[in-house]
Amino acid sequence: MDKEIFLIKLYEILLSSFGKQNWWPGETRDEIIIGAVLTQNTNWKNVEKAISNLKTNNCLSLECLRNASSDTIASLIRPAGFYKQKTSTLKEIAYYFTNNFNRNIKKKPYKFREELLSLKGIGNETGDSILLYAFDIPFFVVDAYTKRILIRHKIIGNHDSYLEIQSLFHSFIPKNAYVYNEYHALMVKLGKEYCLKKEPKCNTCPIKKGGL
DNA sequence: GGCCAGGTGTAAA
DNA sequence: TTTACACATGGC
Numbered sequence: 001m002d003k004e005i006f007l008i009k010l011y012e013i014l015l016s017s018f019g020k021q022n023w024w025p026g027e028t029r030d031e032i033i034i035g036a037v038l039t040q041n042t043n044w045k046n047v048e049k050a051i052s053n054l055k056t057n058n059c060l061s062l063e064c065l066r067n068a069s070s071d072t073i074a075s076l077i078r079p080a081g082f083y084k085q086k087t088s089t090l091k092e093i094a095y096y097f098t099n100n101f102n103r104n105i106k107k108k109p110y111k112f113r114e115e116l117l118s119l120k121g122i123g124n125e126t127g128d129s130i131l132l133y134a135f136d137i138p139f140f141v142v143d144a145y146t147k148r149i150l151i152r153h154k155i156i157g158n159h160d161s162y163l164e165i166q167s168l169f170h171s172f173i174p175k176n177a178y179v180y181n182e183y184h185a186l187m188v189k190l191g192k193e194y195c196l197k198k199e200p201k202c203n204t205c206p207i208k209k210g211g212l
Numbered sequence: 213g214g215c216c217a218g219g220t221g222t223a224a225a
Numbered sequence: 226t227t228t229a230c231a232c233a234t235g236g237c
Binding site for chain 2: 230231234
Binding site for chain 2: 035036039040041042043044045046047081082085089120121122123124125126129141143144145184185187188191192
C-alpha cells in the first residue's frame, strides 16, 4: 500500500477504534518533562510510582530536582528503573531549563531540539516527547511500537533510522501538534492492547495481519 | 523463572 | 557505521 495512504488510514482506524487519548498524562509542563525521562524503556506503571514518590515529597518540579541531592532523587525514582542514569539525566535537564533555557528558543524548533539532544540521557524519542507534549511543537515521536507496526506492514525496512521514520510522518501527516500527539498516543495504546507484541493477540485488535 | 516495558550511551568490531 | 551490551525495577 502507498505509504501516505497507509499512515493516514492507520490514524483514522486507531482514532475510531480507541478514541482520543488526551496525552500526556501529566498535570504540569515539568511533570511531562520528568515523565518523558522516567518512561525510558520502562513500564508506565513503574513511572507512576516514581512520580507519586516525587509528588509526595514535593519534588515533582525541575526547580526541586535541580536543588535536591542525587541520592534523594535516586531513592524516589527507583521504581522506574535505571534510576542512577535517570537521576543524572533529570539533573541535566533541570539545570538546562532552570538556568540556561532561553525561552526564545521555542521559536527555533530545530535549535531547541538540538539543545535537548545535546543533554546526556536525552535521545531522539525523549527529546521529541518533550517538544511535542510539553511544548506543543510538532515533532512526531517514533517509538518501538511505531517501528514494529511499520515494519510488519512493509512501510519501512528493518534498519531505517529514527529520523527517516519520523520524516515519513512529517511528509505525509500535516505538521500539527494535536494530530501528532494523538497519533503517537494511539500507537502506544495499540501496543498496550497486545497488538504489537512478539506474539500478537489480535482478537480484539483493529489492525489485521493482511493490511488495514 | 523468563520476558517485557512509551530508550540511551558507550565501546568494540 | 553497525552491533552488542549495560543500565534496573516491577508486572504477568
